[in-house]
Amino acid sequence: MTNRLVPIAALALAVAGAPAHAQAPVADMILVNGKVITLDDASSVAQAIAIRDGKILAAGSVEDIRKRAGAGTGIIDLGGRTVVPGLMDSHIHALRAGLTYAVELSWIGVPSLARGLDLIREAARTSPPGTWIKIGGGWTELQFPEKRGPTVEELVAAAPDRPVYVQRLYNTAWITPAGIRLMKLAPDTEIPGGKGEKDASGNLTGVFTGVNRTFNFFTAKIPGPSFTDQVAGTRKYFRELNRLGMTAVNDFPGGGMFPEDFRAVQTLWSRGDMTLRVAFHISSNSQHTLDDFKALTLFTPMNFGDDMLRYRGIGESLTQGIYDGSTVGLPYNPGARDWEEFCAVAKWAAERGINVHQHAASDRAATKILDCFEAVNKDIPIAAMRWQIAHIENASDDTLRRMKALNMGWAVQDRLVYSGQIVLKALGPEASMRAPPIKTALKMGLHVAAGTDSDQVAPYNPFVSIRWLLDGKVIDGTPMRGPEESPDREEALRMYSRNAAWFTFDEARRGSLEPGKYADLAVLSDDYMTVPVEKVGELHAVLTLVGGRAVYGEGPFAALEGKP
Numbered sequence: 001m002t003n004r005l006v007p008i009a010a011l012a013l014a015v016a017g018a019p020a021h022a023q024a025p026v027a028d029m030i031l032v033n034g035k036v037i038t039l040d041d042a043s044s045v046a047q048a049i050a051i052r053d054g055k056i057l058a059a060g061s062v063e064d065i066r067k068r069a070g071a072g073t074g075i076i077d078l079g080g081r082t083v084v085p086g087l088m089d090s091h092i093h094a095l096r097a098g099l100t101y102a103v104e105l106s107w108i109g110v111p112s113l114a115r116g117l118d119l120i121r122e123a124a125r126t127s128p129p130g131t132w133i134k135i136g137g138g139w140t141e142l143q144f145p146e147k148r149g150p151t152v153e154e155l156v157a158a159a160p161d162r163p164v165y166v167q168r169l170y171n172t173a174w175i176t177p178a179g180i181r182l183m184k185l186a187p188d189t190e191i192p193g194g195k196g197e198k199d200a201s202g203n204l205t206g207v208f209t210g211v212n213r214t215f216n217f218f219t220a221k222i223p224g225p226s227f228t229d230q231v232a233g234t235r236k237y238f239r240e241l242n243r244l245g246m247t248a249v250n251d252f253p254g255g256g257m258f259p260e261d262f263r264a265v266q267t268l269w270s271r272g273d274m275t276l277r278v279a280f281h282i283s284s285n286s287q288h289t290l291d292d293f294k295a296l297t298l299f300t301p302m303n304f305g306d307d308m309l310r311y312r313g314i315g316e317s318l319t320q321g322i323y324d325g326s327t328v329g330l331p332y333n334p335g336a337r338d339w340e341e342f343c344a345v346a347k348w349a350a351e352r353g354i355n356v357h358q359h360a361a362s363d364r365a366a367t368k369i370l371d372c373f374e375a376v377n378k379d380i381p382i383a384a385m386r387w388q389i390a391h392i393e394n395a396s397d398d399t400l401r402r403m404k405a406l407n408m409g410w411a412v413q414d415r416l417v418y419s420g421q422i423v424l425k426a427l428g429p430e431a432s433m434r435a436p437p438i439k440t441a442l443k444m445g446l447h448v449a450a451g452t453d454s455d456q457v458a459p460y461n462p463f464v465s466i467r468w469l470l471d472g473k474v475i476d477g478t479p480m481r482g483p484e485e486s487p488d489r490e491e492a493l494r495m496y497s498r499n500a501a502w503f504t505f506d507e508a509r510r511g512s513l514e515p516g517k518y519a520d521l522a523v524l525s526d527d528y529m530t531v532p533v534e535k536v537g538e539l540h541a542v543l544t545l546v547g548g549r550a551v552y553g554e555g556p557f558a559a560l561e562g563k564p
C-alpha cells in the first residue's frame, strides 16, 4: 500500500503547487448549478461537472468547474436539477424489443383496458387491412382498473375482420378468428406446452394458455417487421430508453431471437448511430446447444467490439433442458442428462474464459446450477469471469453465500411488479417479505445489480423498477417485500449504475461521475433523492448524455439533442 500512496501524494502536491487554470485542460462543455449525485466512493454530491472528449474532466463546485471553461466551452445551466450517472439495465431483452418497436402496439404503461382497446381500434383504422395487430406481452390486468384482460369479442369489435394477437406475460394469449385462420390453428392442433380453450361444440374460443414456448410458437407465425422497420424500431426504442435516463444495457437475446436478428443493431453501430451502450450475449435456440455455441463464438472472442456494442458472453440460458419457467412455483424436474448437458456447456465456457449469465427463477434451480458451477470451479477457477445468475426471487441465504464465494453477480429485476400476486400465492406472505432478499445480499458483499427483464414480463422503465426496489409493492399497490430487505435510494441507484457496470466489466469506464469515466449521465425531471417514493416511478430524464453527446433532450434542453 505504501508504494502506491507515495506517488499519489507527490502528484497531489505538484498539482496544488501549480496555477490550476494554467495547466488544467479546457472543457468542451460544463454543466453548472445542479445537484450532481456522483456515486463515487465517498457518495459526493457536486454542483457542477466538466466534460472533455466525451469523458468527465472534473466534478465539483460551480466555482471550480467554471475555471475549466474556455472561450469555446459550452455552458449548460441545470437550474438546480438533479443529475445521476446514466442508468444501466443489467438484464433486459432490448434488442428483441427494438426489432418490433416501430410497428407493434404495446400495452406497457397503458392505464386501462378501455384505453388498450382504443389503441387497437386506432391501429385497425391506420394500418393496412389484413395485417396483424399484435400486443406482445409486457402488461398485466393488475395495471387496469377493470382488473381483467380483453375478451376475444372485444378484440373483434375493436378490429373487425383483422388478425389480432394479444399476449399477457407468458401465460395467456387472445387471438381473433381471422388470426386463428391465418395461423392455421384447428381444435386438434398440437400447441407446445399449452392448450386452446374450446366451447361446448369443441371449437377454439381464441383463448390460449401455456408457457414460454407456447407463445414463441404463436409469434413465429406472425410475419415480422421489414428490415428497415427493424432498424427504425431499434433506433426509436433506444431513444425511448434514453428518455428514461438510460445509457447502457446488458442484453440477452431470449426466445425467438436468432443471429440474423442482430443485423438491426449492427446497422446502427456501423452508421455511428448508437445512443445506448449495448453489452450483448448470445444463446442457442436449438437442441444442440454446445455445438451452436462453438460455432457462434468462432468469430466472436470474449469482449469483441467497442464501448457502444460489445460481446460479453453467453446467456441467459446455457441449455433449454434446465429452464425453470418465468416465475417461482412452476413444476420443475430436469433429468440427469439435462444437468450433464448444462454442465458440459458451463465447463466449455470456463475453459475459454467466457462470461456466463444464467436464468433461474427459483432457488431450487439456482441450487442445482451452483452445484455445477462449483464443480467446474474446482478445475478451472471462475472468479475472474464474473459469472451471474438472474432472477431467483426466493433466493436463500445459502445460495447467495455460494454465489459470493465464486465472485458471482446476482441480477435482480422488477418482475414482481407484474407477477407479484402469482409469486405471493406460491411463496405465502411471510416468505414474500424477502422476495427478493436484496439487503441480505448487499450486506454479504455480493455484486447485486438491478434491471427489468423487459419486454414481455415487465415494463422497461428503470424508475418503475427503482420504485419497486424501494417499496417492494406490486403494480396494484399490494405490499410484498418488507423494508428489511429493501435498499435505500442511493443503494438502489448504485444497483442501476455502478453495480450494473461491474456485470459488463465496465466499472472503470462508467457507472459513476468521476474524472476519466465516460460522461454518461441523466438530468432528471425531479429530485430522485427527495420525491415521495410513490412518485419515483414517474421520474424521467430531461437531458441524457452518452459519451458527452446529448442523446435525448426536452423542454429547455430540446435543442441540444444530437449535439455535439
Ligand SMILES: [Zn+2]
Residues within 6 Å of the ligand: 316, 359, 360, 390, 391
Ligand atoms: Zn430469464
